[in-house]
Amino acid sequence: MISLLGPFVTTYAFLVSQSATIFADLLRRTTELLSLFFSWFIFKKVNKTSITKPIYYSDKLENLSGLFISIVMFFSFGLIIVNTINEFADPKEVGWILPGLVIALFGVIINGYFWKRHRSLAKEESTPILEAQWQLYRSKTVVDSSVVITLVSSEIFTPYEWHLYIDPVGSIVVAIFVLASAIKVFKETITSLFF
Secondary structure (H helix, E strand, O other), rough: OOHHHHHHHHHHHHHOOOOOOHHHHHHHHHHHHHHHHHHHHHHHHHHOOOOOOOOHHHHHHHHHHHHHHHHHHHHHHHHHHHHHHHHHOOOOOOOOOOOHHHHHHHHHHHHHHHHHHHHHHHEEEEEEEOHHHHHHHHHHHHHHHHHHHHHHHHHHOOHHHHHHHHHHHHHHHHHHHHHHHHHHHHHHHHHHHOO
């Protein structure tokens, strides 16, 4: 439910701020929501058809979903980079950042909590799912923290001419996270599909 709200609230935050970092964060949150939706959809589909369809069918369905998600992530990365290049070429003042800052702070708190919780559970009983979960939430916490740092820094250093470049630099950090996630999902998907 929290992930469902993320893209909508972040869209508003982007519209009032015109921040490259918040735009990058919007695309990241949207791809995360798509990933969750497709995971849920595949889970429902696999459970419904597992009695009538072979396991091979279920695995391929999951892999095709992963491939689609990785393509969406690569596309999002491309959009972020194009937007960031434009921001570097023509830097401008960022508008009202408070909504974006609040969203990112909530992200740090919520994802930080899940990171700690899943890490603790993984120490008690290590499973591939728990290991993947705490690493995912760690990454999300780091990205949300970088958004917070970027937005706060762009306000603190307003008196300096170079503060206009803080926002595009922040969007590069988010873009790197999106690209790394896309590569990881793509590699896992291709390996499972063909090997």
